[in-house]
Amino acid sequence: GNSVTQMEGPVTLSEEAFLTINCTYTATGYPSLFWYVQYPGEGLQLLLKATKADDKGSNKGFEATYRKETTSFHLEKGSVQVSDSAVYFCALSSLRGSQGNLIFGKGTKLSVKP
């Protein structure tokens, strides 16, 4: 079945450090891939997405590229800020076998220190 594996946290970085959160997936067909972010005490909001191979999603300085050959969608940011402290979820959506339901990774908690 479809699944998402992302690196376990927590991840603690200093302000302006480079961020990578790894995400790999298993899916039939051609899923869409998403990164959602959950700030403390809030619901989830979409950070970025990619719907086909080699697409790059980007938003708020974050980027992720849909790599079909490595089945990966790693999240990167060149210079993190304290305000980026949150939990990040990688997810996929496929119409094959799962009606487009979102399958989430377990989340990675990021803490950025000033």
Added chain:
Amino acid sequence: EAQVTQNPRYLITVTGKKLTVTCSQNMNHEYMSWYRQDPGLGLRQIYYSMNVEVTDKGDVPEGYKVSRKEKRNFPLILESPSPNQTSLYFCASRQYRDRGYEQYFGPGTRLTVT
């Protein structure tokens, strides 16, 4: 403003006392879904609905019921809550036909069952 609303936001109840968590969306979305979020487990889908009067089980449906009598509403019903249903619950919605459309999440309902 396009949004998903949930009520109540916080609820403390006792084992066996029936409760309903309401969810409503104003975006005319066909698809709606319920998730629970638990530490170390990420988000897991409870039930989903692809349209009015069409519902289906997600990954963790035991102990929950749902109904979809109107397009905008998708209540989650716990007929006899138990302590293992203590969790953070999210409702979400999206347009059904395209897997690339993002899901919009409500703010969450924190449920404690004693």
